[in-house]
Amino acid sequence: MIDVIDLVKRYGRTTVVDGLSFTVEPGRVTGFLGPNGAGKSTTMRLIAGLDAPTRGRATVAGRPYAEHEAPLRTLGMLLDAGAAHPGRTARAHLRALAATTNLPSKRVDDVLAMVGLETVANTRVGRFSLGMRQRLGIASALLGDPQAIMLDEPVNGLDPDGVRWLRELLRSLAAEGRTVLVSSHLMSEMTLTADHLVIIGRGKLIADEPLEQFVRRAGNGVIEVRSPDATTLRDLLVGPRVTVSAPEPGVLEVEGLGAEAIAARAAEAQLPIHGLTPRAASLEQAFMDLTRDQSDYRSVRS
The missing domain is CATH 3.40.50.300 (P-loop containing nucleotide triphosphate hydrolases)
Structure with missing residues (x-):
């Protein structure tokens, strides 16, 4: 060793x-x-x-x-x-x-x-x-x-x-x-x-x-949700400490709310869900998030 x-x-x-x-x-x-x-x-x-x-x-x-x-x-x-x-x-x-x-x-x-x-x-x-x-x-x-x-x-x-x-x-x-x-x-x-x-x-x-644990931990906060009623579901999910984005029609990315809570709100409103998937972060993104305040040399985007 x-x-x-x-x-x-x-x-x-x-x-x-x-x-x-x-x-x-x-x-x-x-x-x-x-x-x-x-x-x-x-x-x-x-x-x-x-x-x-x-x-x-x-x-x-x-x-x-x-x-x-x-x-x-x-x-x-x-x-x-x-x-x-x-x-x-x-x-x-x-x-x-x-x-x-x-x-x-x-x-x-x-x-x-x-x-x-x-x-x-x-x-x-x-x-x-x-x-x-x-x-x-x-x-x-x-x-x-x-x-x-x-x-x-x-x-x-x-x-x-x-x-x-x-x-x-x-x-x-x-x-x-x-x-x-x-x-x-x-x-x-x-x-x-x-x-x-x-x-x-x-x-x-x-x-x-371990690499897998590090990447998984970095990506735990985002859940990808697929639903034909994504627009309606989005209004139900948005709230304090919960952010929801819509990268494409029928798809939501939810941060700050677990998969079980998302499924429960959808079921209560009788909205169909076709997929609930935790989004895995890439190693590059996980590394950048972790070291964002640790770098002495950062370029400035124009």
């Missing part, structure tokens, strides 16, 4: 991570979300031991990452797709990493094939596209066959086939019982990939729950 315990990181007077605690458990893909500037990348650097916390601690398999005898076998990570030296070939970059943990050269060839870079293994990294550098970074993360994987924005630069490949890879790693932590701004992809969400804003934890 990856454990973050009361983690604080300050740069001068600026607090980037503020009393953050959460656990990333094995066997599932955990999506790490937050607005720009929320502290996601800093938290990952603290987990990796690249920055020292002001307070608190982060551990991997019960110990700080730097204390493991073979860190690459414990936690594989991609924090910066540009970390590989542009003058080295992909194979040389991975061989240098493998030498730090006494990994066999065959493992280098295995991960190059796994990420689809075997045909460009002897090409200098400086000639790689962003998507190719992302694949090389993922190969680096997989090199030690680690029990935990941590990836920061790994989808950036990948084409649609690469995005699907990465999704399947992450889910297969979790299915093997590994711990998987991945950050992304692509909510549609997180919907398809993540099982669990950890969401932060301004360095603080604001959600830590």
Whole structure:
């Protein structure tokens, strides 16, 4: 497991991570979300031991990452797709990493094939596209066959086939019982990939729950009602703390009133109802609603 315990990181007077605690458990893909500037990348650097916390601690398999005898076998990570030296070939970059943990050269060839870079293994990294550098970074993360994987924005630069490949890879790693932590701004992809969400804003934890539960909770307040007498039914339902909209003829969207209460009012007025459906919010909408006041960088609509 990856454990973050009361983690604080300050740069001068600026607090980037503020009393953050959460656990990333094995066997599932955990999506790490937050607005720009929320502290996601800093938290990952603290987990990796690249920055020292002001307070608190982060551990991997019960110990700080730097204390493991073979860190690459414990936690594989991609924090910066540009970390590989542009003058080295992909194979040389991975061989240098493998030498730090006494990994066999065959493992280098295995991960190059796994990420689809075997045909460009002897090409200098400086000639790689962003998507190719992302694949090389993922190969680096997989090199030690680690029990935990941590990836920061790994989808950036990948084409649609690469995005699907990465999704399947992450889910297969979790299915093997590994711990998987991945950050992304692509909510549609997180919907398809993540099982669990950890969401932060301004360095603080604001959600830590299964994805389905988070989305369901966000959409609980709206009921879609279908009725041939929607106009009449609307007048019966509108009231204090109850809002009703009509997105199309014969359809109402009711917020502030449960399905049973809607059905009871319709039955009392002898109005037919052809459907009562709780509307599920999208992950994107649920995320936006939750973090609306947590973002430091918001564009202004004209």
